[in-house]
Amino acid sequence: MIRSHVKQTFRIETALSRDLTDLARRRGLTRTEVLEAALRSFLCPDQEERIEALLTRRLDRIGRQLDRIEWHGEMSGEALALFVRHWLTSTTPLPDDALPAAQASGKRRWEAFVDALSRRMEAGPKLAAELMRDVRGSD
Numbered sequence: 547m548i549r550s551h552v553k554q555t556f557r558i559e560t561a562l563s564r565d566l567t568d569l570a571r572r573r574g575l576t577r578t579e580v581l582e583a584a585l586r587s588f589l590c591p592d593q594e595e596r597i598e599a600l601l602t603r604r605l606d607r608i609g610r611q612l613d614r615i616e617w618h619g620e621m622s623g624e625a626l627a628l629f630v631r632h633w634l635t636s637t638t639p640l641p642d643d644a645l646p647a648a649q650a651s652g653k654r655r656w657e658a659f660v661d662a663l664s665r666r667m668e669a670g671p672k673l674a675a676e677l678m679r680d681v682r683g684s685d
Contacts, residue, residue, distance in 0.1 A: 566580060566581070617674075618674055621673070621674060621677070622673075625673065
């Protein structure tokens, strides 16, 4: 299909002209092709509606992601609070002579915990998934 062309002369800012040249070079297009594509996009009658629909879908997705993040944050805080309450109410203070052995044991247990946490964060089931599975199983 042969297109007819009309020569137009426009004045644009120097910086904008440089940006146009750079974009055309990066995309392997002529400056005219870039300008024509930009004008077509700008003059498209339903362009605003398409952009609004695109933005609405993206914002909806971001909103759902934020809801999940909020839920996971609340669950993590509650889980930590339950653990700390349990630990504080069930752990008796140690006598001074047992403290060094308990600290050494605690260090080994902490290192094992960090290793297990690392493995779990990389590939293992997440707490939220386990909780959902446990809740479904108890119904």
